[in-house]
Amino acid sequence: MRSHTTHPSWLRHRSxxxxxxxxxxAFPLLALLALxxxxxxxxxxxxxxxMLGGTSDVTLILDGEQVHEVTLAMGNMLTLDMRxxxxxxxxxxxxxxxxxxxxxxxxxxxxxxxxxYMFAATAKGESDIQIKIKKEEPGYRPDVYKRVHxxxx
Numbered sequence: 245m246r247s248h249t250t251h252p253s254w255l256r257h258r259s260x261x262x263x264x265x266x267x268x269x270a271f272p273l274l275a276l277l278a279l280x281x282x283x284x285x286x287x288x289x290x291x292x293x294x295m296l297g298g299t300s301d302v303t304l305i306l307d308g309e310q311v312h313e314v315t316l317a318m319g320n321m322l323t324l325d326m327r328x329x330x331x332x333x334x335x336x337x338x339x340x341x342x343x344x345x346x347x348x349x350x351x352x353x354x355x356x357x358x359x360x361y362m363f364a365a366t367a368k369g370e371s372d373i374q375i376k377i378k379k380e381e382p383g384y385r386p387d388v389y390k391r392v393h394x395x396x397x
Contacts, residue, residue, distance in 0.1 A: 302314055312391070313394075316396050325359075
């Protein structure tokens, strides 16, 4: 003898699919639409930090060459990171730059044997930054250690 189980009416008339038939036909179109929207929105999201005032600050590592060049947006920071010349018996002997276009915000000497000069771009134009060094002994004239041509847009 077979046992017969009765099911509630809502279960007996239920469709075999867990979603209405509309979604089974529209799902590929909805998935394609979502993919297209994601593809179109992703480049905009990547540039969002800049649009919302994100940073365009520049850090130059001044190892090797003496002469460097950089383009910077007005209002942003320029950090010049270089080897500390005191490791070779030299001292800094001054920094030349146009104060109408650049402002020296600080000189940082971390424990890593490096020096960082931090400038703020205050006006559009072009300017050269010259960082000079000399031997710590008397009688030596300063030499240009690093020269950076800065274009501020």
